Amino acid sequence: MKFTKYAIASILILVFAAHAKAQNILQTEVLGKPTNNSISIKCFFDTTVEIRAEYGTISGTYTNQTSWLTYNSTQAAEVVVSGLNVNTKYFYRIHYRLPGASAFTTRPEYSFTTQRMVGSLFKFVVQADPHMDEQSDTALYSLTLRNELEDDPDFLIDLGDFLMTDKLKNSSNVVPHDTIPYRCKLLRKHYEKSCHSMPLFIALGNHEGEAGWNLNGTANNIAVWDAIERKKYFSNPSPNTFYTGDTTNQQYIGQRENYYAWQWGDAQYIVLDPYWYTSPKPDSLHGWRWTLGKTQYDWLKTTLENSTAKFKFVFAHQLIGGDPDGRGGVEYANRYEWGGDNLDGTAGWTTNRPGWYKPIKDLLTEHKVNIFFHGHDHLFDKQEKDCLVYQETPQPSHPNFTSVNYAASYGYVTGQILPQSGHIRVTVSPAGVQVDYVRAYLPANENATRHNKDISATYFIGAINCYDSLNTGIPMLYNRDYANEIVYPNPFMDKTKIEFDVHQASEFSLSIFNAEGVEVRKLLYNNPVTVGKYQMNWDGKNGYGVDLPNGIYIYKLQNKLGSSSSGKIILRRN
Secondary structure, eight states: OOOOHHHHHHHHHHHHHHHHHTTOEEEEEEEEOOOSSOEEEEEEESSOEEEEEEEESBTTBOOEEOOOEEEOTTSOEEEEEOSOOTTOEEEEEEEEESTTOSOOEEOOOEEEEOOOOTTOOEEEEEEOOOOOSTTOOHHHHHHHHHHHHHTOOSOEEEOSOOSOTTTSOOSOSSTTOTHHHHHHHHHHHHHTTTTTSSOEEEOOOGGGOOOGGGOOSSSOSHHHHHHHHHHHHOOOOOSSSSOEEOOOOBTTTBOOOOSEEEEETTEEEEEOOSSTTOOSOOOTTOGGGOOOOHHHHHHHHHHHHHOOOSEEEEEESSOSSOSTTSOOSGGGTTBHHHHOBOTTSSBOHHHHSTTOOSOHHHHHHHTTOOEEEEOSSOSEEEEEETTEEEEEOOOSSOOOOSOOTTTGGGTOOSSEEEOSOEEEEEEEETTEEEEEEEEOOOGGGOOSSOOTTOEEEEEEEESSOHHHHHHHOOOEEEEEBGGGTBSSOSSBSSOEEEEEEESSOEEEEEEEEETTSOEEEEEEEEEEEOSEEEEEEEOSBOTTSOBOOSEEEEEEEEETTSOEEEEEEEEOOO
């Protein structure tokens, strides 16, 4: 058979086209499981490929590479880069090729950082409830992910409700249950925009479907299907020498990679799972059904007892309790497994958790956990109870940025309540922890008072903080201008609210001094004060009701036990 040059050219084009198609990358790099000396890079291809990574500490210069590994189109192609140095930034890129080929395709360069050493300064970011449903804006979510990446964090912690597979119905009740892999691929496409250079950790939400009330004793239920597909597409840690977590091998699944802990720099991170062990589903009469399960609870207790970290953070999609739908913050913190009380306020811990140590919130306070990050309720609210900050985390994808009128119906009536959208940025240093609410505004919604990446709220937890007050009896003061939602109200316009916790009864005085050290106002004069939380307002006037001039003033709170606390207030009226 003879071929014309045109026929030969056509055949070659088809061969090259088939070759190109055979090496398509379907899901690009997502980082996971970073340690002091390793990291995982996961991606997916449309056919069998060989894959490797090259890497180094200087951009564009790759002094090391992994061996070629072979994966087929049904597998996650995962490269684990090991033998790395601690506290080091690396640059990497992926190569892939057909098995045995000499030519390969090179992916773009990305980066990551290994575990920070104690005493380091670093950042991480937190988001919750991306959803990507009918109420989500794809462009807004992409913008939030870009904002997170531009913060240059060491990693992202997502608080769940990303797959939404128990809410978005499957096409059938038998395998292949196509909604679940579809949602895994869809959401992964979003994470790929930033998680090529910031490792992803996931806390499971109620809408991932991995709940005890969905289990039926067989492999054919959404809880099992979802766990299998989630593990395939996303890389949460499993217990090893760096991470601790759930060592249980679940039937049909193996280790679920659902709760885990690790230390990074001066901070410890603990991610919890409220769902798998909760069955049957809680309702308005059965809030004690919400549970970590005894195995996870004991692991949490041991993890906290063994921690030497200066700062401690706990992450979960919701309270282990709350209202019938699991919603709420400090307003519900005394209930059920989280707080130990029944719905009517009576004690319920001993009856409902016989043999358990103490309610979760008391366990966290005992071990000086600084912040509990939770989602589920689609707003920003920074609250505090017994020295523990409850940080409700906003959605990164919801376009309503003007109101949060549903807060009260979700149980939120206190704290600094703000609307969508954006993410939480946390900066950790030996001196303390700074938390910022970074807003996301699309260009069409920016104006003179709204800009993408605005900081709508910020607060700081020092290395010496509220827990030190509990131990020493020294009162801690928190100044806020509530009218303008400024955490540290300098300057304030009309009045400032001075809050203080008393942990040892005594007589207290609270005075305001001007910059020359002259006392201009006595707010509290040797009054007997019992244990509790107190609030006092200063309206910027002296003791005769006359407005004081703009300037710097000093407050001083002291007790008869010899403890005192003071700070600066800036008064500025227009």
